[in-house]
Amino acid sequence: MRRWWSRRRGASDDDISCREFGRLLQRYLDDMLDVDAARRVEHHMHMCDDCGVEAETYQALRRALRDSGAVSQESLSRLRDVASRIAEAADADHDHT
């Protein structure tokens, strides 16, 4: 694995170490970094192959999780139907309870 001191490919003021990148990556994935910190993370992932792969792997992991969570279209359709006549549904539920 590339060491934090060994990354060098167009060094600039935006450079951060691999260790710092690892510390910030999760918050970057959750859009919880400020603009400057996010830019430094993005700069590093483009400069450092290992960290770039690490970020891509986490992003692919999240995509795979997201894809696994598709909801039933039939359920969705029924609920949208309830929503389209919500006043009647609320009255019916009130009468029922």
Add this chain to the structure above:
Amino acid sequence: MVPRSQREETFARYVVPEIEVLLRVARSITGSSADAEDVVQDTLIRAYRGIDRFDGAHPRAWLLTILRNAERNRVRRRRPTLLADPDGVEISLTSVPSDDDTADQATRSAFDAAVRAAFAALPEASRLTVELVDVDGLTCIEAAGVLGVAPGTVMSRLHRARARMRASLRHAGIEYSEGPS
């Protein structure tokens, strides 16, 4: 009293676009597609009745609070003696993938299958946290509201869980390159 047409308009504007997210979250916390649909229907009705008190800000957070209460009522009705765990996540709230999902697994890539296996191996509280944020698309703050824990707790659980899943992929020899292998 707000006219019925205005209530329906507000409902259509703020509530209807969130139905899919509500259904995802409800499935995560109930572990059942059928129960999820019931909870969301209850949530929609409660939201409509309470819409006069909604100020138009943060509709998703408002709806998730209603959904959480609807789920609590459902569990209370079904299992009055159910105990809650120290983190506020009720023990019965599992997030085991449904049978509907199983059929899809056959066509998923090795990467996706490995991710699902790593996800299934997570401790329950971590799995539910990952499910709410990474599967259902909630923010950490929204997930904290659903779980009844601090946002920091959600973040630490989430980050540990992702690192654990990442390590599982590495141990399984699954690495991401140009695309999932």
